[in-house]
Each structure stands twice: as structure tokens, then as C-alpha cells.
Amino acid sequence: KYIGTSNGFLRNILLTNEKIKIPQFVLQLFNRLYRGGYFRHRIVYPKKSFRSNDGLVLGKKKYFGLEMYVIVDTSGSMNSEDLEKSMKLLRFLVENNVNVYLYFNDVDFQEIENVNSVSKLHNALKNGVVGGGGSVFNKVFEHVSKKNIPGIVITDLYIYGLEKLPKDAVVVATKDYSTQAFNDLRNNGYLVVKMEDLE
Numbered sequence: 001k002y003i004g005t006s007n008g009f010l011r012n013i014l015l016t017n018e019k020i021k022i023p024q025f026v027l028q029l030f031n032r033l034y035r036g037g038y039f040r041h042r043i044v045y046p047k048k049s050f051r052s053n054d055g056l057v058l059g060k061k062k063y064f065g066l067e068m069y070v071i072v073d074t075s076g077s078m079n080s081e082d083l084e085k086s087m088k089l090l091r092f093l094v095e096n097n098v099n100v101y102l103y104f105n106d107v108d109f110q111e112i113e114n115v116n117s118v119s120k121l122h123n124a125l126k127n128g129v130v131g132g133g134g135s136v137f138n139k140v141f142e143h144v145s146k147k148n149i150p151g152i153v154i155t156d157l158y159i160y161g162l163e164k165l166p167k168d169a170v171v172v173a174t175k176d177y178s179t180q181a182f183n184d185l186r187n188n189g190y191l192v193v194k195m196e197d198l199e
Helices: 024-035 080-095 118-126 138-145 179-187
Strands: 040-044 060-064 067-073 099-105 109-115 151-155 169-173 191-194
Touching (some): 024 191, 067 080, 067 138, 080 099, 099 118, 099 138, 109 118
Parallel strands (some): 151 169
């Protein structure tokens, strides 16, 4: 497989209201970051009194103060299914009050700051995502390392610059990922999961 030369980048990413199943690894990540003091959470109860059949008032856990970077690989080797699932994950994050520093990267990166609502996510995509070509990640990894915040990298792992991947990054490997890079990262202590874990 050649980096950035197969499967042209789908520029018209489909936005969907379909809810993503809460990925277990994201909940584990949230719990780890909460214990590390990166953000707070509290249980928010409905405004109107609501009781379930067993008599319990149901509340929802809300997260506050969490900032993360998310880097989405937009090189030519990424297919439309990968990108659509990436957008669902982004939607899940912003719906849970995460302030996302969003990056689209092929040979260089686009930065979109403070994506903290679904409407801002829609605008970020509507205003154009430039992609295609190769997969050079040195610059974007160096850039996010300076922010000192946790992050998620969504990629097929056919990229240059993995040696500069921040140690706190969680990697989501998309379909047809590089098995060699996947295993190397895990052996070096990175948390690496497969995109299928989001389904």
C-alpha cells in the first residue's frame, strides 16, 4: 500500500444525526483524565421530575473543562467510511462538552480551534476540509505537543513522523491500517484502538 495514493479523499463528508455508541475506550480515557485533574464532571438531573419504572430519578453525567486535540488523517489513503466515523466520534466529544482543537492533516495541517458545539463542528466541515496526497505528520505532532493537553489521532497509520507522536495521544486505527505500525505503537506503550471499536 502506498502512502496517500489510493482512495481519493471524500471532500463532501456526510454529517449524520445518528448517535454513536459510547465507545468503552473513550469512557476509560475520560475516567483516566478525570483522575488526572484535566476536567470535572457532575450529575445533572432533568428539569422536570421524571421517574423510571423502578422509581429512580435518572440523571446524566456532564463533563466540564476538558480540552483535547483531535487529529484526523485526510491523506489520500483514508476512505469516506473512515472519515464519516471520525466525524461521529468528534460529534460525541463535543456533545459531551469537550473543547476540541481540531486538525486535518495530510502533508500539512489545518487547525480549527475551539470546536465545542455541534454547530461549530458543522461549520468547520462546511467551510472546507483540504485533503488528499501524502501523509506527513511531523509538524502537527510537534504543534500539539506544545499544548500540553491530551489528544486523539485518527489515522490508518501509513504516515511519516510517528516517532514524534506525543506520549499521551490515543490512536484510533482506521480500516486497513498498518499492522506493523499498530503493533510497534502498542509495544511502545501507546493506547491504540481499532475504529471498529466505535461500532
